[in-house]
Amino acid sequence: MPSAELLEEGLFELVKRTSTRLPDDVLTALKRAYEIEESDLARSQLEALIKDAELALKEGLPICQDTGTPTFFVELGEDFPIRNLRPIFEKVIRRATQEIPLRPNAVNPFTGENSGDNVGRSVPIIHYDIVPGDGLLVRFMPKGGGSANTSRLHMISPGLGIRGVKEAVLKTVFEAGAKPCPPIVVGVGIGGAEDFAMVLAKKALFRRIDDKNPDEKLAKLEEELLTALNSLGIGPMGVGGKVTVLGVKIEWAHRHPASLPVGVCTMCWACRRGMAEFKSDGSYQILMP
Amino acid sequence: MVEYRFRTPIPEEDARKVRVGDVVYISGTIVTARDAAHRRVLEVLERGEKLPIDLRGLAVYHCGPVIKKVGEEWKVFGGGPTTSTRMEIFEAEFIEKTGVRAVIGKGGMGDRTAEAMKRFGAFYATFPGGASVLAIKAVRRVKDVFWLDLGTPEAMWVLEVENFGPLLVAIDSCGENIHKKVSSRAEERLKEILSKI
Numbered sequence: 001m002p003s004a005e006l007l008e009e010g011l012f013e014l015v016k017r018t019s020t021r022l023p024d025d026v027l028t029a030l031k032r033a034y035e036i037e038e039s040d041l042a043r044s045q046l047e048a049l050i051k052d053a054e055l056a057l058k059e060g061l062p063i064c065q066d067t068g069t070p071t072f073f074v075e076l077g078e079d080f081p082i083r084n085l086r087p088i089f090e091k092v093i094r095r096a097t098q099e100i101p102l103r104p105n106a107v108n109p110f111t112g113e114n115s116g117d118n119v120g121r122s123v124p125i126i127h128y129d130i131v132p133g134d135g136l137l138v139r140f141m142p143k144g145g146g147s148a149n150t151s152r153l154h155m156i157s158p159g160l161g162i163r164g165v166k167e168a169v170l171k172t173v174f175e176a177g178a179k180p181c182p183p184i185v186v187g188v189g190i191g192g193a194e195d196f197a198m199v200l201a202k203k204a205l206f207r208r209i210d211d212k213n214p215d216e217k218l219a220k221l222e223e224e225l226l227t228a229l230n231s232l233g234i235g236p237m238g239v240g241g242k243v244t245v246l247g248v249k250i251e252w253a254h255r256h257p258a259s260l261p262v263g264v265c266t267m268c269w270a271c272r273r274g275m276a277e278f279k280s281d282g283s284y285q286i287l288m289p
Numbered sequence: 290m291v292e293y294r295f296r297t298p299i300p301e302e303d304a305r306k307v308r309v310g311d312v313v314y315i316s317g318t319i320v321t322a323r324d325a326a327h328r329r330v331l332e333v334l335e336r337g338e339k340l341p342i343d344l345r346g347l348a349v350y351h352c353g354p355v356i357k358k359v360g361e362e363w364k365v366f367g368g369g370p371t372t373s374t375r376m377e378i379f380e381a382e383f384i385e386k387t388g389v390r391a392v393i394g395k396g397g398m399g400d401r402t403a404e405a406m407k408r409f410g411a412f413y414a415t416f417p418g419g420a421s422v423l424a425i426k427a428v429r430r431v432k433d434v435f436w437l438d439l440g441t442p443e444a445m446w447v448l449e450v451e452n453f454g455p456l457l458v459a460i461d462s463c464g465e466n467i468h469k470k471v472s473s474r475a476e477e478r479l480k481e482i483l484s485k486i
Contacts, residue, residue: 053417107440113440
């Protein structure tokens with residue numbers, strides 16, 4: 001039987017690893033960008049990012065001082081023995097804030113008061129899916145404010161079709177410019193509705209940079225968007241260059257006949273994502289990073 | 290590209306001689322301020338009151354650090370820059386009224402800030418965004434903190450730094466602006482791409 005204590009231990013490890021280790025595919029993509037860039041200016045920015053990720057790993061410190069809004073995507077097995085998860089997540093986030101440490105990022109929108117421990121009304125944010133089975137899969141994404149501010153939802157006319165989708169993605173990344181800390185990863189959620197398109201866009205960021213969309217048409221669209229976005233020339237940290245975007249990842253759902261929602265989620269170079277699997281016997285495994 | 294090493298307080302003539310593309314290292318005192326601290330600085334001065342620290346010649350740093358009290362002392366665990374664009378609504382007035390000579394951040398700033406830098410003699414320089422652990426290598430100690438009621442990310446931290454950099458000059462006192470230039474070029478490219486898809 002998994003105990004709450006064991007679950008806490010596994011989740012704390014998940015939060016700590018995700019906050020302090022840049023996923024290997026992201027680090028590889030940054031190093032590749034360094035090879036691609038020709039100007040000293042663009043290269044100097046990438047060099048600093050790579051160095052920072054290596055220092056964070058070595059010293060066990062957060063990669064970025066914006067340790068993000070703690071967000072969990074949970075697939076809870078119908079027969080997993082522990083049901084009341086929110087208090088456990090809150091306890092883990094409080095401990096992580098104190099011990100790693102993380103920056104407290106939960107602010108009351110009316111009073112401006114910072115809760116001081118990353119726990120507040122609906123924070124940590126938890127998305128639940130109930131799935132068959134007796135396991136628990138937890139994905140964790142501590143996404144920063146800079147790249148959250150440049151994310152956009154576009155509700156376009158279905159008559160515009162995929163051309164409209166491309167335009168929405170291009171305009172979002174252009175307007176984001178240097179603000180979300182490029183080179184960025186772009187998650188795109190097509191379809192669903194005004195809420196779900198953004199959830200899809202964010203979830204798409206859990207895909208590895210070096211993976212290929214199993215749907216041939218979408219793989220081609222991702223590739224086409226990546227090339228178009230990089231020809232904008234914004235470059236690392238917006239100083240100009242060839243690599244503005246490391247990857248484009250698309251997820252989709254059916255849409256309403258009258259709507260074509262396009263969620264575009266911009267993610268900074270410090271694309272932190274983690275995943276842990278808990279079994280009904282109490283054992284757990286950190287699957288990434 | 291020229292490399293400069295400045296110590297605070299930075300004289301006006303030094304702030305005026307840097308050009309976009311130059312690299313600067315700053316030693317001395319830098320003061321963090323994000324949205325809430327910028328607003329409070331202007332409110333305090335508006336009321337005719339004195340700021341808790343004289344900012345003349347210093348560098349203001351757009352940064353909300355990861356910081357924790359260890360024993361009796363504050364210790365910094367992370368401190369890369371935050372997006373400067375959010376402070377655009379305050380910065381011109383901030384420069385005019387406080388006399389800071391350097392603004393440090395990331396992500397670029399706009400025309401009003403550039404105009405104030407031209408008028409009052411200041412520059413904007415960037416540190417790579419998110420490079421949090423790298424940034425704090427230059428921090429020698431936390432000298433002071435004001436306005437902790439704003440929360441630790443928004444409070445005004447007074448940091449003693451040694452050779453903080455390399456900082457890339459992105460707006461100079463001639464009004465040149467790297468991010469604006471890159472953005473204008475990107476806008477042209479965007480039009481071209483949209484006409485083809």
